[in-house]
Amino acid sequence: MVIKVFLASSSGSTAIKKKQQDVVGFLEALKIDYTQLDIASNEDNRMWMRENVPGEKKPTNGIPLPPQIFNEEMYCGDYETFFDAKEDNTVYEFLGLTPPPGSKEAQQAENAQKLHNGSGTEEHLDDETTKKEIAEAEQNGDAHTAELEEDDPGEKAETDAQEENTEGEEPAEEDEESRKVAEEEEQEEGEEDREEEEPGSEED
Template identity: 85%
Template sequence: MVIRVFLASSSGSTAIKKKQQDVVAFLEALKVEYDPLDIACNEENRMWMRENVPEEKKPANGIPLPPQIFNEESYCGDYETFFDAKEDNSVYAFLGLAPPPGSKETVSVGQYSERL
C-alpha cells in the first residue's frame, strides 16, 4: 500500500505550506513510505485529487486544498482529519495501515478502523 499525499509545491499560502510540511515531517518521522504528488505542476494529479475527494469532504467552493491524503485510491482525509488522528494517536488507523509492533497505537474499533 502506498500513501499518496497531494501537495502544492508553489502555494502562495503560508498556512498550506505549514500544513504540508507537518504531514510530510510526521510521515517521515514514523518512517511511513509515501508518494508526494504535486498538484501545482501536474494537471493530472490536480484533477485526480479533485475528482477523488468525497463530495462531503469538499469545501463550499468545491475545490479541496492540499494536503489531501490517500491510501492508494482510498481517501484518508485532509490536514484537519490527519491532525485529529495525530492527536488521538491513531495515525496508522487513519492511513489504513497496521501499527508497527510496540507502537502506542493499537487497532481498535473506532472512526478510522473500518479501513483496516
C-alpha cells in the first residue's frame, strides 16, 4: 500500500505550503513510505484528487485544497484530520497502516486491548464468583473455608472421619478411668471393713 499526498508545488498560499510541509515532514520523521503527487503541474493528478475526495469532505465551492492524503484508492483525510490524528497519536490508524512495534500508537492499542480484556474478566467475576462467595458465606459463615473444602472433597471427608473417631474415643477413655477409680475405692473400703472386723473377733 502506498500513501499518496496530493500537493500544489506552486501554490501562492503560505498557509497551504506550511500544511504540505508539515504533512510531508511528519511522514518522513516516521519513515512512512509515501508518494508526492503534484496537482499544479499535472492535470490528471488534480482531476483524480477532486473526483476521489468524498463529497462531505469537499468545501462549499466543491474544490478540495491540498494537501489531501490517500492510501492507494482509499481516502484518509485532509490536513485538519491529519493534524487531529497526529495530536492523538493515531496517525497510523488515520493512514490505514499497522503501527510498528514499540511506537506510541502500538503501545496505546496494546493498553486499550488489556483494559478491554480486564474489564471483561471483572464483569465475569462479578457475575459468577462474587455471587458464589456471598452464598457460601451465608450458608457456612466462612466463604474461604467453603472454598478450601470444595477444592479437595476427599480431604474434607477424611477430616470428618478423624473428628468422629476422636469424639468416639474420648468417652471410652473416660469410662475406663472412672471404672479404675471405682475399683480402687471398693478395694479401699473392703480393706477398711476387714481391719474393723479383725479387732472385734479378738475381743470375742
